[in-house]
Amino acid sequence: MAKIMFVNRNAPHGTIYAWEGLEVVLIFGAYENELSAVYMDDAVFSLKKGQDTSALGIKGFLQTLPVLEDYGCEKIYVDKESMEKRGLKTDDFAIPVEVMDSAGIGKIMEEQDVILPF
Amino acid sequence: MKIGVMIQEGPSYNHEASDTAYKFIEAAMAKGHTIQGVFLYDDAVTNVARHMEPPQDDRHIARRWSELGAKGVDIVVCVAAAKRRGMKPELIVDNTRISGLGQLSEICTEAERVVTFGD
Amino acid sequence: MLHIVNKSPYMKSSLESCIRVAQKNDPILLIEDAVLGAAAGGGVESLVQGALKNHPVYALGADISARGLSSLTPGVKVIDYADFVDLVEQHKPMTWL
Numbered sequence: 001m002a003k004i005m006f007v008n009r010n011a012p013h014g015t016i017y018a019w020e021g022l023e024v025v026l027i028f029g030a031y032e033n034e035l036s037a038v039y040m041d042d043a044v045f046s047l048k049k050g051q052d053t054s055a056l057g058i059k060g061f062l063q064t065l066p067v068l069e070d071y072g073c074e075k076i077y078v079d080k081e082s083m084e085k086r087g088l089k090t091d092d093f094a095i096p097v098e099v100m101d102s103a104g105i106g107k108i109m110e111e112q113d114v115i116l117p118f
Numbered sequence: 119m120k121i122g123v124m125i126q127e128g129p130s131y132n133h134e135a136s137d138t139a140y141k142f143i144e145a146a147m148a149k150g151h152t153i154q155g156v157f158l159y160d161d162a163v164t165n166v167a168r169h170m171e172p173p174q175d176d177r178h179i180a181r182r183w184s185e186l187g188a189k190g191v192d193i194v195v196c197v198a199a200a201k202r203r204g205m206k207p208e209l210i211v212d213n214t215r216i217s218g219l220g221q222l223s224e225i226c227t228e229a230e231r232v233v234t235f236g237d
Numbered sequence: 238m239l240h241i242v243n244k245s246p247y248m249k250s251s252l253e254s255c256i257r258v259a260q261k262n263d264p265i266l267l268i269e270d271a272v273l274g275a276a277a278g279g280g281v282e283s284l285v286q287g288a289l290k291n292h293p294v295y296a297l298g299a300d301i302s303a304r305g306l307s308s309l310t311p312g313v314k315v316i317d318y319a320d321f322v323d324l325v326e327q328h329k330p331m332t333w334l
Contacts, residue, residue, distance in 0.1 A: 145318035
């Protein structure tokens with residue numbers, strides 16, 4: 001059993017990393033690990049309500065985000081400074097999140113066994 | 119110490135990630151550490167393309183991974199990422215294998231450290 | 238925790254985000270294009286100098302030589318791949334891709 005944290009920093013859709021950062025949770029959920037995710041820098045946009053990727057012909061995130069919890073990723077943290085810098089507020093997000101300041105994010109990272117960046 | 123490695127970036131001559139990862143692994147093995155596994159994710163699956171043919175005076179990235187595999191390092195190519203990119207089992211170099219993301223999960227559980235290289 | 242940064246701080250904010258979140262005394266390692274930030278006299282030197290107040294800052298020698306950097310911000314320690322391995326042995330790593 002390991003404490004594994006996915007640290008998402010890339011913007012959605014421009015590259016595949018944000019998508020893979022979700023895929024990985026769905027697989028890791030089948031194993032006995034303690035999972036959590038952080039969204040910071042441009043990745044805060046991955047959580048935004050109202051994303052419509054149909055014109056791009058790619059799968060969006062809005063079906064996956066609400067089930068992260070069912071796959072064992074119960075804690076979703078958002079970096080406060082990244083969110084505010086981009087003009088976002090907590091009610092812009094499609095799922096409930098815990099907003100944390102820089103020191104808080106640093107502290108929870110320190111508690112992990114493994115950090116996987118996406 | 120058991121060290122796991124994830125690489126997210128290929129197409130292996132595009133980015134330095136594969137080189138840094140390889141040099142890091144070489145140094146770790148020289149110090150007697152165990153490499154718990156090398157997981158090739160995203161475009162990193164092209165690291166092990168069997169038919170790659172770089173210029174003679176350049177490093178041969180796929181051969182390098184294959185040689186490391188021959189030394190007993192488990193080099194795992196993500197199946198979903200491989201399928202997306204047309205990397206069939208017959209198209210990867212010897213001493214590497216295709217498997218699922220579950221392998222990365224196991225590396226994360228078993229290794230004492232997991233280092234990621236990527237873009 | 239060991240913070241590994243691989244992006245040029247002139248192009249991306251990874252180093253800034255890393256410095257903002259890193260706990261005091263956590264080592265920061267610059268690899269690949271991130272070593273450009275360690276060049277003395279550059280526009281990001283104050284960022285690196287700020288980091289040095291709270292963190293040991295290392296830069297990978299192979300990447301520095303490859304880029305022909307001869308003069309680095311004082312305090313930045315140049316290390317090789319074996320030292321990189323030692324840092325990983327001493328600290329759990331996080332890569333700021």
